[in-house]
Amino acid sequence: MTSRQNIGTAALTGLAPAVWGSTYLVATELLPPDRPLLATTMRALPGGLVLLALGRKLPVGVWWWRASALGVLNIGAFNFLLFFAAYRLPGGIAAVIMSAQPMFVVILAALLLGDRIRALHALACAMGAGGVVLLVLRGAVPLDALGVLAAVGGALCMALGITLTKRWGRPEGVGLLTFTGWQLTAGGLVLVPFWLSLEGLPERLTGSNVIGFAHLITLGAVLSYFVWFRGIERLPAVAVSFLALGSPVVATLLGYLVKGETLSALQIVGMAVILGAVVLGQRPPPNRPQSDRRQPELMRRAC
Template sequence: MTSGRNLSTAALTGLAPAVWGSTYLVTTELLPPDRPLLATTMRALPGGLFLVALGRRLPAGIWWWRALALGVLNIGAFNVLLFVAAYRLPGGIAAVIMSAQPVFVVALAALFLGERVRGRHALACGLGAGGVGLLVFKGSVSPDGVGVLAALGGALCMASGITLTKRWGRPGGVGLLTFTGWQLTAGGLVLLPFWLSLEDLPDGLTGSNAVGFTYLITLGAVLSYMVWFRGIERLPATAVSFLALGSPVVATLLGYLFKDQTLSVLQLLGIAVIFLAVTLGQPQSPRRKPALTP
């Protein structure tokens, strides 16, 4: 059984992937069309700079390169690779490949964090990948090699970011706001040259665009990443990795509710399988030994 404290922490941490699952709907409905790099850069950089200014503290010593590495892995490189995979892989296959992320975390956590690999973790990895496949994969496709490598790279970036965030923790005296700001700023600065070189500026911004960008900066970045990094501090890395599988579930449900997309029996089965995988991936409270009778 999962302890009450772990369950509440997992539930709060799971809100972050749920919010990230909503960004597809926000991007397609509220933001300027065909500018995903603009969306990802604006999602990270303004909020990161605001948090750094609010905290009034910059990294020191070894934390300059650690903050850069975490920002690249958790935000910058991850979003660029996700963008490449989404454009080159049709039919949801990118999401299926990205669902390998918990497998990477299980291996990395065992190597660098000393977390034990248990049978339920292996089962949860298989169920998670299978559930995402039922949820998003449609028809036969001819996978693009670059797209497949980008999706695998994105999964590895996320897995490495989770593992290193857990291993390094936060420097003493640095609050969660400031720590999140360092990473968002680093990730946004990595994204900035890709956006400026690959996309044109929109002709103008509408009221809907302003609402969309506000949502991405506040809920989609500042609040969600704070919750995410808090969860990494308090839960095993493997447990956090499985929570990320909630993102395609939310994206699918929102598509059904707001974009008239279908929701088949197989997709409902996929949601149930993903929920089971997430549950299996959470830490279990130790079993109490029965009291010895005199």
């Protein structure tokens, strides 16, 4: 893939975390309050079932458990932990903790994909975390232990999901929309018993609730995860992980534009630092000897 194609693919893939950056606004303004399991299930399952019906193809063999694992990591567990942390952690603490996700991907890519840990990526990780701190923190805020654990767990789920999606790819002859449908369905189904037993059905749905759920299902799930998985296929895992840092930037801008929140000079500096981290994260690795380039492929074939 040429450099220009890489830039285009990265820009398109970055639309997914940009859409996810609207999740907090949608959850607080449009969805029933304090129902993270309902929000996560509705975000994943309806769209997944529609894609399954359109694709008319189910996983075969090893892909039953692989699709289930990816669905839980990329969608089910990740989104639930994200919603849970957002409800329990004030002042953007969840976003700060989640910004550790690229660092986790750097480590996992070295362990599972044979990628080298580069000083450039370490610098980009530090810049990304520092930029998020400038962007979302508002002085001293109390920390909720369960919220912190949920945010760390969400970052780990996303990191492992990105890495395993890159390692396993998708089965031959299966379209990307169908592959996305497998994961959305698996991620939604695993949450249904928890949702029904712990939260139950809401007493009523307002027009705003319906609009919020429609946004989560279409833009927040089907379209965004389609371009996200497309990006994972075409870009290095580490490069994709840094694109996720765009989510808190969009969340902050929406708070300023829609809710009338303030936007300070430090926050603008934070956005610039995050953008620099994302750009650094897209830098391709230096050319390696042929024997080195073959090693990850040999590892994947061995699995």
